[in-house]
Amino acid sequence: MRADAKENYNHLLTVARDVVTEHGANASLRDIARRAEVSHVTLLRHFPTxxxxxxxxxxxxxxxxxxxxxxxxxxxxxxxxxxxxxxxxxxxxxxxxxxxxxxxxxxxxxxxxxxxxxxxxxxxxxxxxxxxxxxxxxxxxxxxxxxxxxxxxxxxxxxxxxxxxxxxxxxxxxxxxxxxxxxxxxx
Incomplete structure (x- = not known):
């Protein structure tokens, strides 16, 4: 994985951890993407489900x-x-x-x-x-x-x-x- 892709991946996980801790396992993937300041497509590229x-x-x-x-x-x-x-x-x-x-x-x-x-x-x-x-x-x-x-x-x-x-x-x-x-x- 390229350095920038790895950085995005880690950033998404950090944000996702916060959102899931706050809202539970059914937290909105769109909310995670928004809070991470990436597109929903970017989130799905790293985490398809x-x-x-x-x-x-x-x-x-x-x-x-x-x-x-x-x-x-x-x-x-x-x-x-x-x-x-x-x-x-x-x-x-x-x-x-x-x-x-x-x-x-x-x-x-x-x-x-x-x-x-x-x-x-x-x-x-x-x-x-x-x-x-x-x-x-x-x-x-x-x-x-x-x-x-x-x-x-x-x-x-x-x-x-x-x-x-x-x-x-x-x-x-x-x-x-x-x-x-x-x-x-x-x-």
Whole structure:
């Protein structure tokens, strides 16, 4: 990519991050282009679909969570690794309003621009879950897809003004349901 094209790309991502943070995953692509002071066609040249734009926005964070899962596997007990990662994953999906629906849809669609990033995240969580299950600190009847669904559900709860005040408490409830033999609060 030419230097000026790379600069435009990075500028669009910076502006898009701001707009999506303010207005959610369904923010207007035209608003993003306007705020970036480029044409809608320029935006579409870099990001032909909303999913492609969101994938570019989310990719670094999703990759970071995937890498973090690997680091946690090596650095702490499986139960603690799962809990720490779960908290981080929920916090990540709460940053962008509406992203949970897109991630769930992308996971079911291998042709989606977000599919690979979401699938890698699901697999990373599944590895942590399986390690905790092998250690005997996590429910044996859960699957990685269950964990991914719970991240989505908890992210959605944090997205809702009426539920947001209880989001942290509800994360603790879910953590207590997943992890065996833990104390009531895990902050």
């Amino acid at each position: 909303r999913e492609a734009l969101l994938d570019a926005l989310l990719q670094k964070g999703l990759e970071g969570l995937t890498v973090k899962a690997g680091e946690l596997e090596l650095s702490t007990s499986p139960g603690n690794a799962l809990l720490y990662w779960l908290r981080n994953a929920v916090g990540f999906v709460q940053v962008y309003s509406g992203v949970v629906t897109m991630m769930a849809t992308a996971l079911a669609n291998p042709g989606s621009a977000l599919h690979a990033s979401c699938d890698n995240l699901r697999k990373a969580g599944e590895r942590l879950l399986k390690s905790a299950q092998a250690e005997g600190t996590a429910r044996a009847d859960m699957e990685g897809s269950d964990l991914f669904a719970l991240i989505g559900a908890l992210g959605w709860i944090g997205d809702q003004d009426s539920f947001k005040p209880r989001a942290e408490y509800l994360l603790d409830v879910i953590a207590n349901a997943i992890l065996i033999g833990r104390s009531r609060e895990f902050h």
